[in-house]
Amino acid sequence: MSVPLVGQLVATEDPWEPYRLIDPFGEPVDAVTAYLRDLQAYGRPATTVRSYGMDLLRWVRFLWAVDVPWDRATRIEARDFSRWLQVAGQPTRLHWRRQVDVEWWRPGGKPYAASVRAHSETVLRSFYDFHRDVGSGPILNPFPLDRSRRGRRAHEHRNPMEAPRNERAGLYRPTVPQRVPRSVPDTEFNEIFARLPSHRDRALVAFYVSTGARASELLTSTQGGADPGRQLITVVRKGTGEVQELPASTDAFVWLRLYQLEMGEDIPRGRKTPLWWTLRAPSKPLTYHAAHRMFERANTKAGTSATLHALRHTAAYRMAEDPNLPLTDVQLVLGHRLLTTTQIYLTPRKEEVIRRLLAHHAEQTRLAAARTAPVPATGYRAESLEILFGTGAR
Template identity: 80%
Template sequence: MEVSRDLAALSVPLVGELVAVDDPWDPYRLIDPAGQAVEGAAAFLRDLQGAGRSASTARSYGMDLLRWFRFLWAVGVPWERASRLEARDFSRWLQIAGQPRRAHWRRTSESGRWTAGGKPYAPSVRAHSETVLRCFYDFHRDIGSGPVLNPFPLDRSRHGRRAHARRNPMDLPRNERAGLYRPSVPGRVPRSVPDEEFNEIFARLPSHRDRALVAFYVSTGARAGELLSTWQAGVDPGRQLISVVRKGSGEVQELPASADAFVWLRLYQVEMDDAIPRGRRLPLWWTLRSPARPLTYHAVHRMFERAGARAGTSATLHALRHTAAYRMAEDPSLPLTDVQFVLGHAQLTTTQLYLTPRKEVVIRRLLAHHCEQTRQAAARMTPPPAAGYRPESLEVLFGAGAR
């Protein structure tokens, strides 16, 4: 019999946390409300590490697990006994309740609670959460430590098909691994920063370091974390190359950058010459406040958010990568395979997304089209002057453009 659960009145305490540990064997741990590590989550994260996943992937998966465990702690169901009903209610909770409201940092005595009415989660976030939790329970089912039936099953519409049946080439392609509670993720055009908006943001950057970072982001197309992985010996101004560690593969790759990016980098190095530790294998980017510490992704993200707020825009740091990709893809002298190599895409189809016209370009072209249509319609409505009239006389009588 199905258990009736009033989700509208449910309040999920923001207990437990995902903590970073200075241990290469166990970089992240999921902590329960009693302060103990959740062994089920720890075993899953160890399996991810064994499969070659990076620490950032473990953090991303751990945050999805934390949301799920908080929901289970609130409804009083152990994770080993979770069923499809809990998975369904959790999917509904993410969709309707939205993101949790956190307590203000100045009022530490207040315990944050996750209630309905927050900012909605993006479909991509909910889809990622469903995939992570399905993999989590698949792992524990295979090793015999979890429920026999996965609470997050695959879509039941594929269950009626014959095993290993050939697909009709006339049928539309379908995702055979789509989860039952996985939301539909709309296809989105990568968002770039228009040139005028970018110039406004760049003009409001407060330091040479920030200008160098943004100039490298918009000219190399590197991801935010990849550029921050550069060490001091990885910069070659003579060849206009900067070395980064690629996400996922971990390979070191040289990326060409614009000349002005190296100019801003040199100004930053001269300005911070006495405050930055020197060493060929030391990081290139450091904090501006003493004591100097290696710059992190979250610090760069907040820096760009503050500059964008001063410029009156909501552009994100990752949008700089899309901007660089669009600029490269729009250059007719640059093959698309070269753009794929620079961006580090595994598939050329991913790079082809940047062949889609940008929104601002489409709007500008359509407005020009409408203006031309209006001009042509006005020209057709104006009859030509009768034979024998001098154009100069018409201009005196009716003004310039009367013809």
């Protein structure tokens, strides 16, 4: 089935409605607008509102293609939508110079990851739960919970003295594999760092790999938040909005100073002024997408495939491998709510495991060769063996 890529999620300048989902005729989808307002009331940041809005955009595009109103969708549409995400994959868009008036969702694109499909199922289930509770949607949620539990009711053996757990297993929710965080090996990191074109980019990457801050968090730093004397940089934590000081390496502050001298008077000054700016005139505060694109270009030149978020994993692994650094300190620096989240960095790196196992196999081969080597019987004179078998026979 071909699904037209109509409608879009647009960013607005209105702080009361940061994102708006509009239909093919340019009119807002009121059901989605009400739900996104509810998310904002929960205290969700604008980035979360955008993420939820993109999941809802995929859903309403599918409903428009099958000609079913959102409030008339049943479990059949939810089932087919879940299957369609697995089979059709991501849309393959034409180049912007070759685009026509209406693009189509052509099947055969890059498959959606299980985590993306699981997030989409959670968002859509929450969306219909909201409209069911306020009385504006169907009574039965098209994305129900899987309450089978092998023929038993959910939470059958739960301790009544404990608070009920949050049931997150949806009927059409895929199983998300447990992934080991990917870090950047030192040799690969050095290749990328050597190809960064400016002091600003080197300072950014040095701060990322030493503080463990998220890509969007470091871009919230201000000029007054950088303290070279104490080697601290202040960021705003994603989600909680908490202001936190993070220790950084000396090299990061050296590159930062070189970047500031390089820019000179091209960027405005002030303690509350953003720390990171674009290099091209007119100078503007650096955005997440611009920083992400900068790192992609360096990866292309180095012939690597690391991501900007992998620098956070690299910093976390380096901290967790230090025996003098308690894991609770790593938890505080990374901004994890639970210590179990930080414990995933105690898992050995894939590169180190491969290196040690290859060394193990090489040692086993050497020992096997030593065990099968012919050993002459005792009692023979060395000079006689030399005459019979030649030099090096032993």
